[in-house]
Structures are given as C-alpha cells and as structure tokens.
Amino acid sequence: MPFVNIKTPEGALNRAQKQEIVHRTTNMLVEYFPEAARPHTMVLIEEVKERRLRPRR
Numbered sequence: 001m002p003f004v005n006i007k008t009p010e011g012a013l014n015r016a017q018k019q020e021i022v023h024r025t026t027n028m029l030v031e032y033f034p035e036a037a038r039p040h041t042m043v044l045i046e047e048v049k050e051r052r053l054r055p056r057r
Contacts, residue, residue: 001037001040001041001042002029002033002037002040002041002042003041003042003043003044004025004029004041004042004043004044005044005046006021006025006043006044006045006046007046007047007048008045008046008047008048009047009048009050010047010048010049010050011047012047013045013047018045021043021045022043022045025043026038026041026043029041
C-alpha cells in the first residue's frame with residue numbers, strides 16, 4: 001500500500017488544491033505500482049503550524 005505524507009504550512013493550500021495534489025500524486029504512484037494499488041494508496045496532507053526558531057540564550 002503506497003503511502004505519501006506531505007507537510008505544508010498551515011493555510012497554504014485550499015481544499016481544491018489539496019484534492020488536486022491527492023489526485024495527481026495517486027496517478028503518479030500508479031505509474032510505478034500496479035493499477036490494483038490505486039484503491040489502497042493513501043496521500044496525507046498535514047498542515048503544520050509555522051514555528052519561528054529563536055536562538056537559545
């Protein structure tokens with residue numbers, strides 16, 4: 001079962017963009033795995049809060 005985890009900044013993508021990424025990523029994976037893998041393919045898009053790293057004092 002192919003699994004892809006995509007992390008993006010929170011709010012960077014709208015629903016339609018996420019759906020397109022899932023669709024296109026699934027199609028790309030089926031080029032490498034058998035067509036039978038399509039229903040078992042999972043593409044997870046995680047929105048990550050942006051953190052600013054500050055130097056320790």
